[in-house]
Amino acid sequence: MLAPERRTRADVIAAAAIVVVALVAAVTIWWTSDARGTTSVVADSPVGPPPSALSVPESVRELWRTDDAGRGTPIVVGGTVVTSDEHAVRGLDPATGDTRWSYTRDRVLCGVVGAWDAAVATYRDDRGCGQVTELDGASGAREDQRTNDADDPARLGFDGTYVTQMGASRLEVWRSDLVRTLEYGRVDAPLNPGSQPRSGCTLISSASASSRVAVLERCPGETGLRLTTMNPAPKDATVPEVYGSTVLADVSPDVDTARVLGVVGDRIALYLPPSDTVVGRVALFDGSATFLSATPFTEPVTTTWPDARSTDLVRTGSILVWWTGSAAVGFDQSTLERRWVLPGALGAGAIMAGQLLVPVPEGLAVADTESGTVSRTLPVARADEAAPVTVAVLGTRVVEGRAGLDGAGGSTVVLG
Numbered sequence: 447m448l449a450p451e452r453r454t455r456a457d458v459i460a461a462a463a464i465v466v467v468a469l470v471a472a473v474t475i476w477w478t479s480d481a482r483g484t485t486s487v488v489a490d491s492p493v494g495p496p497p498s499a500l501s502v503p504e505s506v507r508e509l510w511r512t513d514d515a516g517r518g519t520p521i522v523v524g525g526t527v528v529t530s531d532e533h534a535v536r537g538l539d540p541a542t543g544d545t546r547w548s549y550t551r552d553r554v555l556c557g558v559v560g561a562w563d564a565a566v567a568t569y570r571d572d573r574g575c576g577q578v579t580e581l582d583g584a585s586g587a588r589e590d591q592r593t594n595d596a597d598d599p600a601r602l603g604f605d606g607t608y609v610t611q612m613g614a615s616r617l618e619v620w621r622s623d624l625v626r627t628l629e630y631g632r633v634d635a636p637l638n639p640g641s642q643p644r645s646g647c648t649l650i651s652s653a654s655a656s657s658r659v660a661v662l663e664r665c666p667g668e669t670g671l672r673l674t675t676m677n678p679a680p681k682d683a684t685v686p687e688v689y690g691s692t693v694l695a696d697v698s699p700d701v702d703t704a705r706v707l708g709v710v711g712d713r714i715a716l717y718l719p720p721s722d723t724v725v726g727r728v729a730l731f732d733g734s735a736t737f738l739s740a741t742p743f744t745e746p747v748t749t750t751w752p753d754a755r756s757t758d759l760v761r762t763g764s765i766l767v768w769w770t771g772s773a774a775v776g777f778d779q780s781t782l783e784r785r786w787v788l789p790g791a792l793g794a795g796a797i798m799a800g801q802l803l804v805p806v807p808e809g810l811a812v813a814d815t816e817s818g819t820v821s822r823t824l825p826v827a828r829a830d831e832a833a834p835v836t837v838a839v840l841g842t843r844v845v846e847g848r849a850g851l852d853g854a855g856g857s858t859v860v861l862g
Contacts, residue, residue: 483552487808489537492584493546495525496841499799502812506824506844508859510543514858520847521560522840524583528565529858530558535567537586538859540840547586553577559602561609562622564589566602568611574598575611580624591625595634605709606761607656608678614648619659619678627679630661630686641685647672651705653714653759654678658689658733660706660714670694671704673735675714690734696724703747708759708766708782713738717747719767730782741784745773758834760794762802765815769794769834774804776818786818796837796844803844805835810844826861 514520514529521528524538526546534550535558544823549567554566556575560583569577576596580589597613604610608627620630632651633642647665654660659678663670671694680687697704697718707715712733718724718740726747729740748771749758758769765785766777774791777784788804788811795804795813801821802813809826813819828835828848836847844861 485547485548485550486586486588488587489546489585492582493525494584496540496843499605499839499842501523501799502801502803503824503842503862506810506826508827509541509843509860509861509862511857512543512849513537514856519836519856520845520858521558521565521836522838522845523560524585525840526583527581527840527845527858528558528560530555530567531655535565535581537565537581540843540845543860545630547581549579549581549586549588549843556598556600557602558608559604561604566604566609566624568596568600570598574613575577575600578624590622592617592624595632597632603652603654605656605778607653608654610652610654610659612652612661613648617649617652617659618660619654622677626683628659628676628683628686630676631663632687633684638682638684641682643674643686643688643691650702653706653709655709655711658709658712658714660709660731660735662704662706662716665695668693668699670697671699671701671783673706673714673716673731675731675733675735690732690736692731692735692737693804696721703749705714705749707768708777710779710782713782715777717743719747728777728782728784743784745770745775745789747771747785758794760796762795762797765802767794767802767804771834774818776815785816788818788820789814792799792835793837796839798839798844803837803839805837805846825834840852 461796527540534535536545537547551569553569556570558565558567563583565581568575571577575594575598576594578592597616600611600613611618614738616633617630618626621627647663649663651662659676661674665672675689677687701719702772703719706719714731716729718727718729726743727740728743730738760767764779766779768775774788776786792805795802802815804811804813810824811820812822838845846859849856
């Protein structure tokens, strides 16, 4: 029979040392973790969206306002007005402006977009704007999260199906559970070397739909900007499925106002600025990036990357509205052909009760979506607040996002 094991003094000391090391490691991990630097306060009870307005009111007045570091871009999801500052995302009661929920981190907030009845927020880390959290709009509860390589700055957009994050060198597409369906451009540590169609390009503009992603880019050694169209959800997210790619030889690679206006089915609309040899125009391409037609466009365009925002383009049923920096322009949603121009607009506007509310210096112009004809204007006093003015509608209330005069920060103002 074996003699029973006996604990020695050395064994006890060794065991105690192991426990101390484990505790120190656990405390260190917690102290440096993202969880320690995150505070999430959810709503006492979730709310749903209010009933839609049956008509545009005869007048509006300011109900409340708050500072918003999101450059004056209002988000309304889950019956809540979402605002942000340098570190926090907040869901506010549209009637009072009181905070319903909040999500705060010790990292810098890069951006927020409304998608899938949620607020999708990106935070900065040492790899760019790549820490992503999805917050339920009604309650503020954390849903899906992801971490990825990203540019800084990187702009967010939502097409109704996918969220796109695009910076100067890299683009990602995410589905509703924040799983990446496509990466394009710079890849620091490629799993499949050579999987990207080209490298070293600067991404200028993009737009997406359920069936296509269109990217306008500037590539080394090429005489013009390049248009590339891809599948937003290829079989392998790391290997883009390119439908077509065309170098626009008559568009100087140095221009900074060219942009993808929209993707509808297998049609892509681009704004191509004037040059010494051609006038500005809106050009149509098919889903394989093959040129179809062009229409002259002489209105001035001043929105450029990174100032151009996804909210400069608003889908309003049968019409796509683009804010050029000086005018609102309506395009047919099915053909992407231009229908009307509203000069002097401060933003693209939003739909209320079937009418388009377009911000203008005097207030909110009530316009017909099909013709752009203004029937009346609701007076709104904006003092010295600058364009752009982004508009969202939540039930019978109008939410305006007004940019700050210095280009940083802004305010969210609720009218009713």
